[in-house]
Amino acid sequence: MAVHKGRGIAAIEYPTGMNQNGDPSQAWIKVKPDGRIDVFAGTSDIGNGSKTIQSQIVAETIGVPYDWITYDNSNTDSSPVCTGTFASRATFVAGKAVEKAAERVKERILDIAGKELEIDPSDLEIVDGEVLAKGAPQKKIAVPDVAAAATWTYGELITGTGAQLKDFASIVDPETGEVDSPPHSAISYAACAAEVEVDDETGVVRVTRLVQVYDVGRAINPTLVEGQIEGGAVQGLGLGVLENCYPYYPSAEHRGGQFGSYLAPGFEDLPQIDTIIIENPSADGPYGAKGIGEMANNAQPPAIASAVYDAVGVWVTELPITPERVLRALEAKAEPTRNGKTFVFDAELSVNAVAQGGIAFEVPA
């Protein structure tokens, strides 16, 4: 037997927010009489950590400690609209809504603090739960005291709402796909290198190492970013070499109905993962953040496919790259066919080979 090592790379991009936009998120915030902050937003936390991230954004924006924040996304009676947790929008879009709501709250706190301190609100700032006069921090009032004054002296509820909605980008020309405005929020970028070992007798591909680079814009919480990247890497590994709802696709036979016959990656499939973070801030995300949750499983499959080619000299372009597909490719040792200046790979998979004239892929010669 021979085990062959190989390396391959890929670079990708991914948009934030629903394609073509038009996906609102809203938030409202109220302040308790002791200055503690209640945030109401409709973003489901599916494990991505949006409760945490949005709480951090509120704490940062107002200028109070993180543990002053209570975050409630529990129901539609108290929380306003959020289109949902998908399209990598929970930080970028929904996080922007809570940032805007927090800015309103901050304005109200500064306004009331200004009255109490007899200083113009524009000369005040909030640091660690205290409102300070800029340049004269000995003149100050604690946020809890501001909240108490609002409640008991001014008869005011300190509250703020925020909404983020980017205009729907219409397709103005269905022939060309031209749109009338950017159909996305920020675009995030990533690159990945895969190292594999391929057993040329059994066809088994083991991914031994993934080196990944992500431009995250700004890591609101670096640990949570790592969690997204690592979780995505293993899902990308699943896409690349393990998972398939239809092992005999396009046939629907022999589907796996249990763990063990549906091959989700497990602990022992885990490769070494090295991650490089870049923070090129986005122009309009909260604190420069981008949305990288979804793209985190997009770069590994092509990097793995290229690494398998590097290892054993065959391209497997049907996913997942199963042992059987590797063995079949090794057996076929398929080279691209040459037709003048054209190199044709995978001709046997093409619609031209399978369909009976109903559709074709015709390439200009």
Next chain:
Amino acid sequence: MTQATEVLFPTSADEAVAHFGDGSDVTVVGGGTIVMPEITYGRLAPTKALVLSRAGLDTLDVAGTTVTLGAGLPVERLAALAQDVKALAQCALNVADYEIRLQATVGGNLCAGEGRDAPRGDLQGPLLALDAQARSVGADGESTEPLEGFLGRRAGRLLLDVTFEKPAASAFAAIDYAHTHEYTVLAVSGVRTATGETRLAATGLAGFGTRLRSAEAAASDPERAGAAAVADVSLGDDALASAWYRERTLPVLVHRVLGELEEAA
């Protein structure tokens, strides 16, 4: 369903045998790893369930060169045989995961029917290669017979134990693929006896584990043995792999097992 089910918890092997009777309408629950999901999913509604967890069948006896495994022995306990019967220990540790191996039993592994969408019965491989004797009871009373014969008529019988002689050497090779609650795509077990005989068996096949007699006959020439093995088995497509894939890799595994046996000798 549970209200209507008679559930028995024998506290000795004899009691288990008595409760089992002629085996009609009895569902045997060893570790539960196979039977319980069938009940939960509504596919199995036992009229009489015999739960073996307290029947004292979880024995592992080594007497001189003879090893006897009680049917209720948890698969994980076979790890203790790593020195004496490497292939069996290795195969056992390849079954599912630690917690399942603590619950799953030798008897369940040998006796369960075909899997829903992947092969079962990994231990059949090494135990066939070891030419183990199976002691069981059924409608015709107690009998002891080679495991190979028992597997063909295991439905309706209660396995009590399996016995085999320690080999001079043994080896195990499997397709090492995905690792969540792994089922074995294909595996080959090999034994070299004290008298120099080579025995081979495979699992991951359609049906149940099979002795590779043609391959054994050609054991001195691993290339030929590998090719011959294909004639010994019946292979199928399932969620894990196709018959085509298994046909291609069975010779590879036979080759690897024979190579390892050679090294051990």
Next chain:
Amino acid sequence: MKAVGARLPRYDGIGHVTGRTTYVDDVRVSGMLWAKALRSPLHSATITSFDTSKAEAMPGVHAVITHADVPLLEYGHLSALGIPADEPLLAKDEVRYKGQPIAVVAAEDEETAMAAVEAIDIELEERTPLFDIRKAFDADAPKVHQWGNWYTHFEGEMDRRQIRKGSVDDAFDKADTIVQGVYRPAAIEHVPLETQVALVVPEASGRLTIYSCTQALYFSMGVVAAHLQVPLNKLKVVGGTVGGGFGGKVDTASETMCALLAQRSGRPVKWRWTREEEFLCSSTRAPWHMEIADAVTKDGWILGRKMLTLHDSGAYGRFSPYGLTKHSFHHTGAYTIPNLEFDGYVVFTNRVPTTAMRGFGVTSVSFATETHMSRIADVLGLDPYEVRLKNANRIGDTSPNRIVYTDPSTVSVVKALAGGMDVELQPEYAAMSRDPREGDLLPEHLVGQMANPEDH
């Protein structure tokens, strides 16, 4: 202390490690019934007879719901985007995929519910199913869907998503080499550890409290309200804590079915899908078929791309037209290609409808275009990092649909990857940035596509 940028602990982390986080399945209400579904055992069939009376008469069975009980049977989840409705909540007259729900029952316990499902009399006349999207266009292909075998309602009632930019013919004419390949990523399951689950409690006020594992509270509320034809104040969706989603808990339908059962029985109703249902009957990531032909120069410039995409939508549309559109907008990946001709079809087959999953629409195209990129580098004998850096998106370049890139990072991430892999780049590549193209990096073929980033 700064909150943004800090490694703060997870907001709900202590709940997770103490087992106290309450997921939908952990909510306890008294008098709760269990729901189970009758699902199609066939991939494609006509329902010739259907009778639930035996099931309804069983002791312990409190409600049976079929298509006839749904106020609005078909509701398009993306109707706001102009994608019309095509999928009944419960099958009527025919089934188009194995596992399609036909009826749901609510009973005192799970076993009774399973027995009630068994007791529903149904007869099906099997039809020939279609599974291969490449054969969907053939004249003799089995017909899958009421609209035909592919989606026909893109803007302008077009039957495909098109992108046209520059002149592909010109690019292929000028190319030194054309590289053509086919890419076919698989359907995969989302595999959230929490299977789909809903619990609906009928309140004394006449409202329904809907405990849901949805990834989108308001989205799901809208779906339930539409099917039930009630205003939003009649519903309260409770959720926000989800045991994994990955895109598979956006198109949930169990809330609506439990709501109908709760209305009918006057009792709380829970439906927790089994893992087997999750694997075999829940929507999956789509399989895709992508063919790419790239016109390239011998020094590694990509002059033009022609691409055909077939998206396997399964038996119904769900979010597929949206996903294909997103796919088309990103079919040049992290690179700038000035001449494009893209055609994409949403194709129907008799498999479980496919839906959104992490990277929706783009995971597929990333696989295709990046594997293709590696092939181009290999065919031309060029360094795979350098081919990528050369064609990388730069400030002032434009996307397939003519949007100017203002802050692309292809160059940053590829250079950083080279660093991480100890690969030394040639000086001209090591010196690259994302700044607007000029000099050698602004060859003639890229001049016309550029735009002013200030116009963004």
Next chain:
Amino acid sequence: MNLTVNGTTHDVESGPLATLLDVLREELGVTSPKAGCEQGGCGACTVLVDGEPQRSCLTPVGALDGASVTTVEGLGAPESLSPLQQAFTHHYAAQCGFCTSGMLIAAEAYLKRGGTDDREAIQEALAGHVCRCTGYVKIIDAVAAVARGDSFDLTVTAPSPGMTNLGGVS
């Protein structure tokens, strides 16, 4: 029959073939073990039975008369977190949290039987537990940290191994 769960003894009314998972969740209201698959394949229902980890979905409760069961509720409460619970918090080993109960129980059993901070050994010990969110890295970190005897600051979280932050670059 009776069953002791996290130190409290209960009379069990469910039939003997009911799964331990069902008894814990539906009869006794102990909800940390999750019905992730009821096939034994995901690990989310794992509990300790007399100190050994078992899939509660595979165990007929009748076989456990007099047994002592420990679930995550029995490992520690918010104000008295066990070392593993602290480690999972500090190392961000739980994202959606649905697999976490089973992971903690399996890790507890691993450490109790003398498990070390060897990453491969941890991977093998937890191999039957599926996590779809984390990619496993931080779970291994957490278990290894307890095996090493680390102490944990719960006001911050730890970076993963192999992380480099280049900041902003063009």
